[in-house]
Amino acid sequence: MRWEQLFADMEAQLASARQLDLEEEAAEQARAEYSRVRxxxxxxxxxxxxxxxxxxxxxxxxxxxxxxxxxxxxxxxxxxxxxxxxxxxxxxxxxxxxxxxxxxxxxxxxxxxxxxxxxxxxxxxxxxxxxxxxxxxxxxxxxxxxxxxxxxxxxxxxxxxxxxxxxxxxxxxxxxxxxxxxxxxxx
The missing domain is CATH 2.30.30.600 (SH3 type barrels.)
Incomplete structure (x- = not known):
C-alpha cells in the first residue's frame, strides 16, 4: 500500500513538473512572438x-x-x-x-x-x-x-x-x- 502511494506521489510530481515546463515554454514562446511585433x-x-x-x-x-x-x-x-x-x-x-x-x-x-x-x-x-x-x-x-x-x-x-x-x-x-x-x- 505504501508503495502505491509513493508511486502515485512521484507521478503527481512528474505531471506537475511537465505542466510547469509547458507553461514556461508557452511563456517563452509568447515573449519570442511579441519580440517580432512592430x-x-x-x-x-x-x-x-x-x-x-x-x-x-x-x-x-x-x-x-x-x-x-x-x-x-x-x-x-x-x-x-x-x-x-x-x-x-x-x-x-x-x-x-x-x-x-x-x-x-x-x-x-x-x-x-x-x-x-x-x-x-x-x-x-x-x-x-x-x-x-x-x-x-x-x-x-x-x-x-x-x-x-x-x-x-x-x-x-x-x-x-x-x-x-x-x-x-x-x-x-x-x-x-x-x-x-x-x-x-x-x-
Missing amino acids: LADRLRLRRGEPVRALLTGAVPVEGRVRAVGSGWVALEDRGVEHLVPLGAVLWWESLGRGWTPGEDGVALRLGLGHALRALARDRARVRVRLAGGGPLGELDGTVDRVGADFVDLALHPDDDYRRRGSVTALRAVPFSAVVCVSSLTAG
Whole structure:
C-alpha cells in the first residue's frame, strides 16, 4: 500500500513538473512572438479607434487611426488630419495590448514620400511641424513637390491659394525634420 502511494506521489510530481515546463515554454514562446511585433502592427489593430501621442518638441496629437504606412500613421481628429512619421513619436497611449501580425497589403509598403505626394496632388493647405519647434518650427503652406527624402513646401498667405505670384518662399524640408503634417482645413 505504501508503495502505491509513493508511486502515485512521484507521478503527481512528474505531471506537475511537465505542466510547469509547458507553461514556461508557452511563456517563452509568447515573449519570442511579441519580440517580432512592430509598432505598426499595434497601430493597425487600432484602425478607427482613438489614440494619443506625444511628438518630438512636446507636441501632443490625438485622433482616430485612419491609415498606417511604412514609417507613418494618419490620424483624424474632428475633421483635421495629421500625418505623423513614427520616428517623431516619443510615446503612444491607448494602443491596447493586441496587434495584427503581418503586412497590411499596399498601405504598409507606402512610405512617407507616398503620403506626402498625395497631399501635393490634392494641393491641400498644411501645417508642417518641425523637430526642434520654436517660433520657426511651424510652416504653413502647400506641399509643392516631394523628393526621395525631402518635401518642398510653398509658403503663401493664409487667405490665398498657391499661385506663382502668392508664394513668398519655397522651403525644402528633410523628412527627418518633419514631426507632423496637419491639414489646415477641416473635412
